[in-house]
Amino acid sequence: MVDSFTTDDGEHIHVAVSGNGPPMVLMHEWASGHGVWEPIVPKLEQAFTVYRWDARAHGGHPLTGSEAPSVGRMASDLVQMFDHYGLDRPVVVSHSMGALTLWEYIGRHGCGRLGRICIIDQSPKLITGGGWDLGIYGEWPAERDRAFVIEMHASFVETVVKLVAFGKNARARERYDSGSKGMQRLRAYLAGLDPKPLISIWESLADADYRPVLSTIDVPTLLVYGSESNYYGVETGLFVRRSTPGSRLIVYEGADHSPHVAQPGRFADDLMRFCGP
Numbered sequence: 001m002v003d004s005f006t007t008d009d010g011e012h013i014h015v016a017v018s019g020n021g022p023p024m025v026l027m028h029e030w031a032s033g034h035g036v037w038e039p040i041v042p043k044l045e046q047a048f049t050v051y052r053w054d055a056r057a058h059g060g061h062p063l064t065g066s067e068a069p070s071v072g073r074m075a076s077d078l079v080q081m082f083d084h085y086g087l088d089r090p091v092v093v094s095h096s097m098g099a100l101t102l103w104e105y106i107g108r109h110g111c112g113r114l115g116r117i118c119i120i121d122q123s124p125k126l127i128t129g130g131g132w133d134l135g136i137y138g139e140w141p142a143e144r145d146r147a148f149v150i151e152m153h154a155s156f157v158e159t160v161v162k163l164v165a166f167g168k169n170a171r172a173r174e175r176y177d178s179g180s181k182g183m184q185r186l187r188a189y190l191a192g193l194d195p196k197p198l199i200s201i202w203e204s205l206a207d208a209d210y211r212p213v214l215s216t217i218d219v220p221t222l223l224v225y226g227s228e229s230n231y232y233g234v235e236t237g238l239f240v241r242r243s244t245p246g247s248r249l250i251v252y253e254g255a256d257h258s259p260h261v262a263q264p265g266r267f268a269d270d271l272m273r274f275c276g277p
Helices: 071-085 097-109 142-154 156-165 170-177 181-191 195-207 234-243 264-275
Strands: 002-006 012-019 023-027 049-054 091-095 116-120 221-226 248-252
Touching: 002 071, 012 071, 023 071, 023 097, 049 071, 071 097, 071 195, 091 097, 097 116, 097 195, 116 264, 142 156, 142 195, 156 170, 156 181, 156 195, 170 181, 221 234, 221 264, 234 248, 248 264
Parallel strands: 023 049, 023 091, 091 116, 116 221, 221 248
Antiparallel strands: 002 012, 012 049
16 A cells, blocks of 8 residues: 655655564665565565655655655654654664665664664765775765756766766676666666756755764664665664664675665565564
8 A cells, every 4th residue: 555644844654554563664775765665565565564755855756845845854754754653763774775764763863663674775965085994985075066066957867877876886887888678677767757856865964973872872773785786885874873873784695785675585584584583
């Protein structure tokens, strides 16, 4: 069932709800939507009521709210989602932008309303420099990000496709160079999106630094990273593990930035074990 609720600024947030049991919230990456979790949901909904949102400006839904889309606004949306559904200490599983949104939420509100959390392949700071080299590609200084934003305004689809393809994962570049069906599908999907709010959200993500938030996390935390991530890698996962008290890191060998998509059965099993007694 796809439900929706309305935020305090008038945004309609769409949420797929399924299963029966304690709550689990799944938060997708930038420029994606709730459908990315489909291969994993059948196993999860056997034990949980699963809530999969389309974040503000995502999922192909037009903006209806009065506030500009940003990571801060999405963190507020998450609070209102908890309130709307009466979620009590949910497990929150967050990939990429979803992880940044969750860290933003924790920075503002702490972990008191959370049960357990899972972070999938994300750096707490995208921009590199000043001794920090665990952001995008290991080399994404502010000036490169500014150029990237300008390129997105000029040619959103191809700029985002190149972001995926020209990173640390050699197979992604090979798929780009060969014009693979996967790359063609990605282009077709991105062409159906409204770039303006997505660019606004990107800029807010690039401005953020959640390294100070990590040490404040006091709920059980599972970290899942791909050894061949397009953007980060094992070193970033190790940093997040060292910085997050009591966290556990699992590295999926050969997986890219979306290890849960590459190995959905394994990921569902690992998540269920993490949530077990």
